[in-house]
Amino acid sequence: MTATTPARAPLADAVASLRVTGKQVQADGVLTLELAAPSGNRLRDWTPGSHIDLILPNGLTRQYSLCGNRWDATTYRVGVLLEPGSRGGSAYVHEQLQVGDLVGVGGPRNNFPLVPSEQYLFVAGGIGITPILPMVHQAELLGADWRLLYGGRRRSSMAFLDELAAYGDRVLVRPEDEYGLLDLPGFLGAPRDGVRVYSCGPAPLLAAMERTCAYWPPHSLRVERFVADDAGAPARIAPFEVELARTGTTVTVTPDVTVLEALNRVGIEVLSSCRRGVCGTCETTVLAGRPDHRDALLDDDERQADDCMYVCVSRSRDERLVLDL
Amino acid sequence: MTTTVPPGTAASATGVPHSDVDPFAHDVLEDPLPMHAALREAGPVVHLDRYDVFALARYDDVHAALVDWQGFQSSAGVGLSNFRYEEPWRPPSLLLEADPPRHDAPRRVLQKVLGPRALRRLREGWAADAELLVDEVLSRATAFDAVAELSTAFPLRVFPDAVGIPKGGRERLLPYGNHAFNAFGPDNDLVAKGTPRVAELSGWVNAQCQRDVLSPAGFGADIWAASDRGDITPEQAPLVVRSLLTAGVDTTVHAISAILYAFATHPDQWQRLREDPSLARVAFDEAVRWESPVQTFFRTATTDVRVHDVLIPEGSKILMFLAAANRDPRRWADPDRYDLSRDPSGHVGFGMGIHQCVGQHVARLEAESILTALARRVATIELDGPPVRHHNNTLRAWESLPVRLTLG
Ligand SMILES: Cc1cc2nc3c(=O)[nH]c(=O)nc-3n(C[C@H](O)[C@H](O)[C@H](O)COP(=O)(O)OP(=O)(O)OC[C@H]3O[C@@H](n4cnc5c(N)ncnc54)[C@H](O)[C@@H]3O)c2cc1C
Ligand code: HEM
Ligand code: FES
Numbered sequence: 125m126t127a128t129t130p131a132r133a134p135l136a137d138a139v140a141s142l143r144v145t146g147k148q149v150q151a152d153g154v155l156t157l158e159l160a161a162p163s164g165n166r167l168r169d170w171t172p173g174s175h176i177d178l179i180l181p182n183g184l185t186r187q188y189s190l191c192g193n194r195w196d197a198t199t200y201r202v203g204v205l206l207e208p209g210s211r212g213g214s215a216y217v218h219e220q221l222q223v224g225d226l227v228g229v230g231g232p233r234n235n236f237p238l239v240p241s242e243q244y245l246f247v248a249g250g251i252g253i254t255p256i257l258p259m260v261h262q263a264e265l266l267g268a269d270w271r272l273l274y275g276g277r278r279r280s281s282m283a284f285l286d287e288l289a290a291y292g293d294r295v296l297v298r299p300e301d302e303y304g305l306l307d308l309p310g311f312l313g314a315p316r317d318g319v320r321v322y323s324c325g326p327a328p329l330l331a332a333m334e335r336t337c338a339y340w341p342p343h344s345l346r347v348e349r350f351v352a353d354d355a356g357a358p359a360r361i362a363p364f365e366v367e368l369a370r371t372g373t374t375v376t377v378t379p380d381v382t383v384l385e386a387l388n389r390v391g392i393e394v395l396s397s398c399r400r401g402v403c404g405t406c407e408t409t410v411l412a413g414r415p416d417h418r419d420a421l422l423d424d425d426e427r428q429a430d431d432c433m434y435v436c437v438s439r440s441r442d443e444r445l446v447l448d449l
Numbered sequence: 450m451t452t453t454v455p456p457g458t459a460a461s462a463t464g465v466p467h468s469d470v471d472p473f474a475h476d477v478l479e480d481p482l483p484m485h486a487a488l489r490e491a492g493p494v495v496h497l498d499r500y501d502v503f504a505l506a507r508y509d510d511v512h513a514a515l516v517d518w519q520g521f522q523s524s525a526g527v528g529l530s531n532f533r534y535e536e537p538w539r540p541p542s543l544l545l546e547a548d549p550p551r552h553d554a555p556r557r558v559l560q561k562v563l564g565p566r567a568l569r570r571l572r573e574g575w576a577a578d579a580e581l582l583v584d585e586v587l588s589r590a591t592a593f594d595a596v597a598e599l600s601t602a603f604p605l606r607v608f609p610d611a612v613g614i615p616k617g618g619r620e621r622l623l624p625y626g627n628h629a630f631n632a633f634g635p636d637n638d639l640v641a642k643g644t645p646r647v648a649e650l651s652g653w654v655n656a657q658c659q660r661d662v663l664s665p666a667g668f669g670a671d672i673w674a675a676s677d678r679g680d681i682t683p684e685q686a687p688l689v690v691r692s693l694l695t696a697g698v699d700t701t702v703h704a705i706s707a708i709l710y711a712f713a714t715h716p717d718q719w720q721r722l723r724e725d726p727s728l729a730r731v732a733f734d735e736a737v738r739w740e741s742p743v744q745t746f747f748r749t750a751t752t753d754v755r756v757h758d759v760l761i762p763e764g765s766k767i768l769m770f771l772a773a774a775n776r777d778p779r780r781w782a783d784p785d786r787y788d789l790s791r792d793p794s795g796h797v798g799f800g801m802g803i804h805q806c807v808g809q810h811v812a813r814l815e816a817e818s819i820l821t822a823l824a825r826r827v828a829t830i831e832l833d834g835p836p837v838r839h840h841n842n843t844l845r846a847w848e849s850l851p852v853r854l855t856l857g
Contacts, residue, residue, distance in 0.1 A: 343679040
């Protein structure tokens with residue numbers, strides 16, 4: 125047997141920052157970004173309906189739904205609409221971000237999962253098509269009975285029409301300047317059991333969906349709102365301190381290391397496993413400070429509680445975090 | 450023994466290191482370590498002629514196969530049997546024996562039900578139960594069979610209650626799990642021994658998964674509640690409950706035996722735990738690495754997949770030796786030593802990737818509860834006679850583990 129130096133498990137380079145490997149115009153005001161790990165390694169797995177947090181070089185964090193192919197383990201694709209009046213998220217993506225740049229990534233997380241059903245009705249408005257795109261692909265794979273109603277201002281502003289063409293007349297493309305407002309009652313039909321209705325798009329569309337589905341069986345309708353929780357302070361790019369309440373030490377976490385690594389360096393062992401924020405093993409209780417959650421485990425409410433974090437990937441929004449270690 | 454050989458796989462194995470070892474033979478099950486070492490050294494991929502499967506035994510390769518669900522599928526079975534050609538012995542698991550997209554919804558539900566946050570409400574109760582059990586056992590004797598008195602007694606005391614199944618008939622859980630884990634192997638004498646009771650045991654287990662049988666609070670009820678929300682279908686709910694009853698009992702029983710065996714043979718490590726009980730979590734994962742209670746799982750190649758220089762043809766079965774990976778000297782310094790100063794993080798004893806053990810936090814909480822209770826009262830643990838292994842096609846299991854304790 126040859127003597128080899130046992131390496132520690134490679135840390136999740138795929139987690140902290142990804143490289144922009146593609147930037148393409150899809151429609152008026154909409155472009156797609158392709159993201160990959162600088163190492164070319166696998167990215168974290170995802171399911172249709174998931175979004176990632178993009179932590180842009182200007183310090184802003186914005187959510188974008190994954191709209192690529194989950195069978196491609198090394199690439200994420202997101203579609204970004206240029207918001208008029210943008211304070212810097214979509215404007216930065218459109219105007220500044222270049223192929224080759226690095227961006228921070230959190231998640232993927234899924235608040236909009238595709239649940240099992242034999243029949244689906246999808247309604248997308250504008251950029252709301254992004255989470256729906258992988259859903260229809262999946263519904264097709266599962267052999268489900270599905271249809272998509274897709275609205276937008278003008279045909280030229282509607283992304284992914286070429287990809288959707290493959291599904292033939294399961295997809296109804298209804299630009300407003302040609303057809304007027306979407307005919308939701310006509311598309312959905314009478315309330316009935318056994319159908320899951322998914323919708324994503326601007327607030328007025330979602331409100332109309334809720335009205336139209338008011339008499340459907342409970343849990344028939346699932347919607348995703350592209351409204352960010354704006355509560356959080358921006359992610360810190362600068363170093364931060366982690367105080368260990370039980371041990372009584374303080375560790376400085378610089379941008380190039382994870383909290384887990386920083387803890388290990390001073391001899392604090394926190395058990396971990398996946399090191400990508402998906403398994404939950406490294407959960408650590410937070411006593412003070414607001415974590416910058418980058419895991420794929422906590423849902424929105426759990427994140428707001430700020431009472432625990434996954435130290436293999438999550439960082440800090442505040443200058444100082446106090447952990448129960 | 451016969452397996453259906455998918456056309457075209459046997460011949461293409463030329464040029465690949467091969468072996469006629471039977472990983473499921475009794476002498477190997479008694480002590481698999483020499484075979485693991487031999488497979489690791491033979492090459493990254495070894496063809497096992499007897500079963501026409503490709504074996505992976507090095508850490509990096511096992512890890513890579515585990516996370517690559519696109520290339521290495523589970524829905525053709527995670528045992529030797531290839532569901533493309535052979536009928537499974539029971540309706541396949543919606544988790545273990547499923548691929549995305551079908552795997553997504555049941556996994557998401559169970560991950561929440563068994564997640565670290567959901568388990569917080571069990572922590573205090575399980576700690577108290579562990580104290581009680583340890584007090585009971587120690588008040589009877591200080592020399593006993595740890596398999597019966599601790600490793601079996603504790604999980605059976607807390608886990609079925611946490612799932613919410615009725616009290617009656619629980620003695621069927623271990624034989625059912627034992628058979629399920631044997632059934633991942635070849636159709637050998639171990640499987641034959643379990644076959645006569647399959648109908649009775651399966652019938653009982655399936656009956657425990659029904660909504661009206663389960664208590665109103667517990668993992669089982671949580672799973673049914675998810676079906677009320679439409680997160681899974683009502684048809685899926687009982688099968689998801691079944692996953693807990695299959696995968697959640699024997700595994701923890703043998704894992705707790707593993708850690709007691711580790712301490713009985715490494716007294717200095719027990720002293721370390723006594724001095725710093727916060728090491729309990731690390732101690733358990735180090736035991737899962739060291740002993741690998743779940744030794745193996747299979748995958749099936751979805752296309753012609755390349756592992757280093759070896760082309761594994763589409764449809765071939767791949768046998769991943771988790772246990773061998775967990776002692777691969779390429780990954781672990783001094784791998785055969787049970788050592789609390791080691792960081793066992795990243796071991797593949799719970800698997801890795803989308804199928805990684807969804808019950809791992811349950812297993813850790815059980816182990817931490819019982820270890821903490823023992824560390825409080827027990828000064829030393831030593832073997833009080835030769836331990837006896839229990840042979841199972843998948844599990845590194847125990848028949849008995851005679852120990853002698855001193856209190857203090
Ligand atoms: C789960 C989720 C998924 C998402 N998926 C996608 C996706 O796939 N594609 C996509 O393009 N977007 C998506 N979004 C939306 C995206 O995250 C951003 O919100 C969007 O890109 C706008 O960000 P921005 O910084 O450009 O605009 P912002 O600066 O946040 O401005 C957004 C809007 O608010 C108005 N506004 C600006 N300042 C103020 C103020 N002070 N008070 C009130 N209003 C103000 C602006 O005029 C503008 O109309 C998603 C959001 C969520 C939550
Ligand atoms: C120490 C004890 C345990 C060990 C060593 C163990 C090991 C494993 C391993 C290796 C896998 C991965 C299988 C694969 O990749 O094909 C797995 C999956 C699984 N385990 Fe465990 N397990 C343990 C305890 C438990 C417990 C307590 C439960 C239930 C509460 C459980 C439920 C499951 C389930 C449902 C899966 C399938 C997950 C999926 O495919 O998505 N296990 N386990
Ligand atoms: S180690 Fe898996 S979540 Fe941190």
